[in-house]
Amino acid sequence: MRIKIKNELLLIDILSLTLIAIISLTPLKVVRIILGLPFILFFPGYTLIAALFPKRTQLDTIERVALSFGLSIAVVPLIGLILNYTPWGIRLYPILISLTGFIIVMSAIAWIRRLYILPAERLNISINIDFSSFATSSKLDRILTVILIGAIIAAVGTLIYVISTPKVGEKFTEFYILGEGGKAEGYPRELVVGEKGYVILGIVNHEYKTVSYTAKILIGDKTNRSIGPIILKDKEKWEKKISFTPTTPGKNIKVRFLLFRADQPGSRPYRSLHLWINVVEKKISPTLTPE
Numbered sequence: 001m002r003i004k005i006k007n008e009l010l011l012i013d014i015l016s017l018t019l020i021a022i023i024s025l026t027p028l029k030v031v032r033i034i035l036g037l038p039f040i041l042f043f044p045g046y047t048l049i050a051a052l053f054p055k056r057t058q059l060d061t062i063e064r065v066a067l068s069f070g071l072s073i074a075v076v077p078l079i080g081l082i083l084n085y086t087p088w089g090i091r092l093y094p095i096l097i098s099l100t101g102f103i104i105v106m107s108a109i110a111w112i113r114r115l116y117i118l119p120a121e122r123l124n125i126s127i128n129i130d131f132s133s134f135a136t137s138s139k140l141d142r143i144l145t146v147i148l149i150g151a152i153i154a155a156v157g158t159l160i161y162v163i164s165t166p167k168v169g170e171k172f173t174e175f176y177i178l179g180e181g182g183k184a185e186g187y188p189r190e191l192v193v194g195e196k197g198y199v200i201l202g203i204v205n206h207e208y209k210t211v212s213y214t215a216k217i218l219i220g221d222k223t224n225r226s227i228g229p230i231i232l233k234d235k236e237k238w239e240k241k242i243s244f245t246p247t248t249p250g251k252n253i254k255v256r257f258l259l260f261r262a263d264q265p266g267s268r269p270y271r272s273l274h275l276w277i278n279v280v281e282k283k284i285s286p287t288l289t290p291e
Contacts, residue, residue: 045071
């Protein structure tokens with residue numbers, strides 16, 4: 001059986017547009033990987049090579065395939081670098097649209113250049129599948145062929161599984177305090193007894209599962225207030241302006257912010273932060289008595 005692809009450039013363009021539609025409309029992860037790998041690693045370089053070398057005799061098959069992979073690896077980072085200096089940045093859809101635009105433009109240039117070449121000199125993609133030789137081959141050859149095909153299928157399946165099931169990274173929780181302006185500055189340092197001090201408390205879950213948190217604020221050794229439970233899904237962020245109120249005067253009083261997890265029972269906090277504050281007695285304005 002002989003399969004002849006008359007216009008592989010049109011097929012590449014259709015597959016690239018199909019990938020955008022699949023990513024935009026469906027959550028099919030395996031299909032994204034199957035189309036995404038050649039979209040990044042092969043299509044850009046192949047269309048560029050097709051535009052530069054439209055004649056079949058200019059490059060042999062191995063050179064054309066090797067250069068397609070090599071130029072794809074060079075073109076994709078270059079497009080990403082250009083996007084980095086644009087308002088869109090290096091994000092999913094700008095990259096998809098930019099690469100698809102590059103592939104379509106290179107395909108159009110290659111197709112136009114092929115129009116000025118004799119049909120016999122144009123690049124044609126054909127695949128020969130001959131099953132008759134398999135039946136007449138020796139038993140050992142048939143066994144080796146089946147093993148080879150099985151190995152290829154297993155390798156492709158393993159690659160898809162590894163990419164679609166990424167290794168779980170480090171598990172941790174972000175726990176931070178910011179000043180009222182939302183920056184790592186402007187923390188309350190001088191307070192009067194009974195005066196509220198304000199900070200922004202933040203928690204970000206990177207534990208790869210839903211976690212229930214509780215936060216406590218201690219001034220000295222006494223609990224000033226508790227916050228929670230705060231239930232966050234993986235990658236979910238919680239940030240809120242909170243207050244604490246000192247009740248006794250003193251210098252260099254330690255204000256501690258402790259974070260606890262419900263799935264880790266015990267009195268030891270999971271994360272901790274602290275501030276140092278000075279607390280003074282409330283000033284009483286002197287009263288003036290008439291003479």
